[in-house]
Amino acid sequence: MAEPKILATDTPDFEAAFERLLAFESAQDEAVDRAAATILEDVRARGDAALLDATRRFDGWNPASAADLVVDLDQARAALGRIGTAERDALEQAAARIRSYHERQRQPSWQFEEEDGTVLGQRVTPLDRVGLYVPGGKAAYPSSVLMNAVTAKVAGVHELAMVTPTPRGELNDYVLAAAAIAGVDSIYRVGGAQAVGAFAYGTATIAAVDKVVGPGNAYVAAAKRRVFGRVGIDMVAGPSEILVIADASADPRSVAMDLLSQAEHDELAQAILLTADDALLKKVANELRERARELPRAAIVAESVSGRGALIRVRDLDEACELANRIAPEHLELAVADPEALLPKIRHAGAIFLGHHTSEALGDYCAGPNHVLPTSRTARFSSPLGVYDFQKRSSLIGVSAKGATRLGRIAVTLARAEGLEAHARSAELRIAKDKP
Amino acid sequence: MAEPKILATDTPDFEAAFERLLAFESAQDEAVDRAAATILEDVRARGDAALLDATRRFDGWNPASAADLVVDLDQARAALGRIGTAERDALEQAAARIRSYHERQRQPSWQFEEEDGTVLGQRVTPLDRVGLYVPGGKAAYPSSVLMNAVTAKVAGVHELAMVTPTPRGELNDYVLAAAAIAGVDSIYRVGGAQAVGAFAYGTATIAAVDKVVGPGNAYVAAAKRRVFGRVGIDMVAGPSEILVIADASADPRSVAMDLLSQAEHDELAQAILLTADDALLKKVANELRERARELPRAAIVAESVSGRGALIRVRDLDEACELANRIAPEHLELAVADPEALLPKIRHAGAIFLGHHTSEALGDYCAGPNHVLPTSRTARFSSPLGVYDFQKRSSLIGVSAKGATRLGRIAVTLARAEGLEAHARSAELRIAKDKP
Structure with missing residues (x-):
């Protein structure tokens, strides 16, 4: 049964209980890590042959050759005709809203010239090739x-390749349709660490990329950690979390269903309510129990709510914000009469949902902002997936003759202070001899 | 003796030689990693006591208590009086230029309202607490x-703590002076994985931070990798690199000294020249040999130039740009008559130095852009250290009553397609019943 812990900040054992609630560490499994390392090494050494072997072994179907791993883009476009009209419309509307929001994240290159003609700037360019991992089977989410x-396409990524495992050979039509709508450039039916x-590393069939993004199981996560450095990776996500701050104006049914929508993701997902209103807390607890079983x-x-969920009675909304900052939640709902008033007190959260009409589910699918968000308290230092994750910057420095003399003197002094004589001489060679 | 490899792209063995030149992998030392893990665990369990033990063991001085690890900020300010005036001026001018450049990287929060009153946005906020690691001893660089x-202070970081080991108890006055100029908030004389x-993890003396930045030795790098996730980290840097593309208009003395300025960093640093001009190539080779010994x-x-350096004769500047993109160098100098003409062909580089007056050394110290740059081909997907590394974003979603109905229908359709019923119901609860 879905039975959340009920805590109150004014009880003496609260601090210890709160620490236990947050004390989740995703243990890295050594066996999983070693298995991932072995598969990576095999792909590096044998390329396509290793992909075929691993696919036969883990995915329950038998590709005849590497050509069988390639999904024709026509096949993805055909999926658009196979899914229902309502689903196709929903995917297209969601894509349009995601595109429109992320277009505002694009950053222009800039440069400026100083008085002596020295030019400084920052050039922003898209990544050449990105690889997107999409889980197969029951966790196949077109929204993801x-x-x-x-987002990658808005950033201008030249080539976006997608991989997805096809357990027993089955391809998910929603996933294919979403890939067609988003403009994915190539699709391969292969998954896991392979x-x-x-x-x-690249194989004859799948070209190497510059960055790998997308969620995956423990083997995929371990493989991503291992290849990081050779290629970029996005965050390695932990279990999903929601924190709801609610006051007496909140609808207990909505609050409870929002908590449950997080809990249904997986057993480790975490749903927490903070409220100063005891009556609301009790109603939400009842709703949770009733709705969960349906x-x-x-x-x-039930496992998520009972194992990791909590309803916490706080003294007031200020205290709720303090706790929210300690939790630094992936999703934060401000289900209060005046959400704008709380906003300045919130320092850390992946996405903030304002007011009673804004269920997290809208953000998961179609509001526009990204649903790939920092988990496990990492919102203290990291951001939602964005256009910036698919671009990189280069500094531009063009020093004029005058600038080389002016800046050269500073550089020579500091280089000698650091004992780097070649640095000093290289700056010195550009200092004009005839000037004081 | 400094004897660079000389290669030419029009020879049959070039491709293999070029691959070997780039095939550097920073092997992670298992023994170093285990040692770092042990130290981390000790600090986690015993706090200050572990810091004191490790300092006694590795740093060659004997702190009486944890209070001895604290460097008073007055002491840092006093260092400003102890160093030479020229050095102090140079540090202050460099700081002013770095500040001015990075202020242009600040990103504002933004939001917009849709027709139905739905508000979407992105809030940009600084990190609360950042920890800066500064190496001690011979690699103590105030410029770093x-x-x-x-950069952290321009981003608005609330509290910037600095740690630096003090071998045999010695503190570097230039480092202290730079910390005072930059406005570091607290300083501790402790280094290494500890x-x-x-x-x-935080100790009684040193509070936990949200992100750790700054270069360090292999133990520091291993420790950073291990704590990543609990805190943010900056990139783990590989050996420094310079790539110079030069034409006949380049001064061979300057080109050679720029290559040497990279080579003097350490034995693994990599300096490469690409030129279509055979005469220039020969002159640079001679200069390298002569100047290196002085x-x-x-x-x-000598070890860097002979082991990892190369002078490569290319067919033309287009080919030079193609190779540059494969190398994705940390530093790229365009020592050519018309650097602007090459710029559009360069896709990957940490920092680009334009024209004959722009030595890399100016960028290292005082041009303004950051000298912390992506190494080991990671410029394909990552960026110079910047204000963006000390800020994080939160998405804002405030859906209006009308928006909840409109967006709710999309979300319900997609949630059911994904088999997430609680998501569907949570959106459904906000769909107005009386509207078609």
Whole structure:
């Protein structure tokens, strides 16, 4: 049964209980890591042959040759005709909104000239090639394809390759349709650490990329950690989390369903409510219990709510904001009468949902902002997936003759203070001899 | 002796030789990693006591208590009076230029309202607490303090803590002076994996931070990798690199000294020249040999130039740009008559130095852009250290009543397609019942 812990900040044991609630560490499994390393090494050494072997072994179907791993883009476009009209419309509208929001994240290159003619600047350019990992089977989410692929395309990524495992050979039509809508450039039916290996090292069939993004299971996560440095990776996500701050104006049914929508993701997902209103807290607790049992994923929900969920009675909204900053949640709902008033007190959160009409689910699918968000308290130092993750910057420095003399003197002094004589001489060679 | 490899792209063995030149992999030393893990665990378990033990063991001085690890800010300010006036002026001018450049990297928060009153946005906020690692001993570089600390302060970081080991108890006055100029908030004389542990877990003396930045030795790098996730980290830098593209208009003395300025960093640093001009190539080779032996760090330079350096004759400047993109160098000098003409052909480089007056050394110290740059081909997907590394973003979503109905329908359709019923219901609860 879905039975959340009920805590109150004014009880003496609160601090210890709160610490336990947050004390989640995603243990890295040594066996998983070694298995991922072995597969990566095999892909590096044997390329396509290793992909075929791993696919036969783990995915339950038998590709005849590497050509079988390639999904024709026509096949993806055909999926658009196979799915329902309502679903196709929904995907297209979601994609349009995601595109429109992320276009505002584009950053221009800039440069400026100083008085002596020295030019300084920052050039922003897209990544050449990006690899998108999309889980297969039951966790195949077209929304996740849109969030990653549309964002990469808005950034201007030249070539976006997608991999997805096809357990027993089955391809998910929603995933294919989302790839077609987002403009993915190539698709391969391969998954696991072997797909990450193909992206990192390249094979005859799958070209190496510059960055690998997208969620995956423990083997995929371990492989991404291992290839990091050779290629870029996005964050390695932990379990999903929601924190709801609610006051008496909140609808307990909505609050409870929002908590449950997080809990249905997986057993480790975390849903927490902070409220100063005891009556609301009790109503939400009741709703949680009642609604949880009606859900198709009732078993997952019950484990998540009972194991990691909590309803916490706080003294006031200020205290709620303080706790929210300690939690630094992936999703933060401000289900209060005046959400704007709380906003300045919130320092860390992946996405902030304002007011009673804004369910997290809208953000998950179609509001526009990205649903790939920092988990496990990393919102203290990291950001939602964005256009900036698919671009990189280069500094531009063009020093004029005068500038070389002026700046050269500073550089010579500092280089000698650091004991770097060649640095000093290289600056000195550009200092005009005839000037004082 | 400094004897660079000489290659030419029109020879049949070039491709293999070029691959070998780039095939550097920073092997992670298992023993170093285990040692770092042990130290981290000790700091986590015993706090200050572990810091004191490690300092006694590795740093060759004997702190009486944890209070001895604290460097008073007055002491840092006093260092400003102890160093030479020229050095102080140079540090202050460099800091002012770094500040001025990085102020242009600040990004504003933004939001916009849609027709139905739905508000979407992106809030940009600084990190709360950042820890800056500064190496001690011979690699103590005040310029590195400025590049990290000024940038963090421009971003608005609330509290910037600095750690630096003090071998045999010695503090570097230039480093202290740079910290005072940059506005570092607290300084501790502790280094190695133990300092990284203090930043990650916090001790009674050193508070935990949200992100750790700054260069360090292999133990520091291993410790940073291990604490990543609990705190943010900057890139783990590989050996420094310079790539010079030069034409007949280049001064061979300047080109040679620029290559040497990279080579003097350490034995693994890589300096490469690309030119279509055979006469220039020969002159640079001669200059390299002659000048290298005059340098104080002649032994390091000789090993770097002979082991990892190369002078490569290319067919033309277009080919030079193609190779540059494959190398994706940390520093790229365009020592050609018309550098602007090459710029559009360059896709990957940490910093680009334009024209004959722009030595890399100016960028290292005082041009303004950051000298912390992506190494080992990571410029394909990552950027110079910048204000953006000390800020994070939160998405803002405030959906209006009308928006909740409009967006809710999309979300419900997609949630059901993904089999996430609680997501669907949570959106459904906000769909107005009385509207079609």
